[in-house]
Amino acid sequence: MTESPGRRAELLTDAQVRDCLRWCGDRRRYPHRDRVAVLLSVRAGLRAMEIARLRRAHVMTAGGDIGDEIVLEDGICRKGAGRIIPMHRDLRAHVVTLFGTVPGGPPDPLILSERAMRRNPEDPDDTRPVCMAPNSIVLMFRQMYGELGLTGFSSHSGRRTFITSAARLITRAGGSLRDVQQLAGHTSLASTQTYVDGSDEAKRRVIELL
Template identity: 75%
Template sequence: MAGKRAELLNDTQVKACLRWCGERRRYPHRDRVVVLLSVRAGLRAVEIAKLRRAHVMDDGGGIADVIDLRGKLRLSKKGTDRVIPMHADLRAHVIELFRIVPGGPDDPLILSERAMRPNPDDPEDRRLVCMAANSIVLMFGQMYGELGLSGFSSHSGRRTFITQVADRITEAGGSLRDVQQLAGHTSLNTTQSYVDGSDEAKRRVMKLL
């Protein structure tokens, strides 16, 4: 992102964000999924807004263990194919969202306020009405403001995800290329901009040579 980089979230702050959804929001089950799609899947606000239930469903109609953004499920023509394994916390909250708010594969995963309280006399009222990307950005801004977290934005979750994956990918036997694919970056240089060097890591690697 241009200008000053968004602050990174630690685990305590992520828990505070999830509590905020439960204490301050009308639809906490929906908004917790929004938070976790950002911080545990690295999705941008515009990508979260575009998600359909099909992106997280398996062939049998159940909840998959990945977010599938390939082929016809790709979120934009200029985007890259990617498959993001679902973090256990995110998957559990998606299952809860499906339980509370029924819907089909073509329905948005994150529904608008109006769609969350549809007109009972109009069964089509909920169909294809997603929460707008700008509304998601505003939700993050309100959340961080009320939690007293300065320097955080809707990009903080994505930056936290990419940074944490980059820090730990070698422990899992992967490489920076895997981080690039999870982030959906077209250029490895973009991925590298998320990664800070570590003098301690450099000292440790010399002992391994």
């Protein structure tokens, strides 16, 4: 299942992101897992397909600790556009909580399916972890936005929010839109630009600075 093309997904405010994380705790059976999925979208800009394919090893160091970046291999990304994304502090905190709550090793999916979350680790016939499918992640986002009364939002809203926010802040960090392109995993700068919403307030401020 994919979101309908043609209409761009709405951007999330910080307050709406907090509502989404609260929804995971109030409405979901596995809140730690689902909060990480939400933050992978909003604070790392991952697509549903990438969230589904992510393994624990992709957020771990060679020494086995939780790292401070997400290392996306070419094989799990659209068009093979692998990339490294520094991990947002909120996302890392929730990953730490997830690791402490759900046992697993580096090869295991970071976002496990419902069946895998219910597995019995003491049963030798029930040990194979299964990732949460991309369609299931899309449906989770759809359910979340629907129950929160947010119209025009989809599984792509987090990614659009991440890219737009990064584009607005990147020059303050000493970077350029090229850095945002690399964070997004786009093969062309033109693709990145289609994600970025303009800001009337920013336009007013820049005129005042001329």
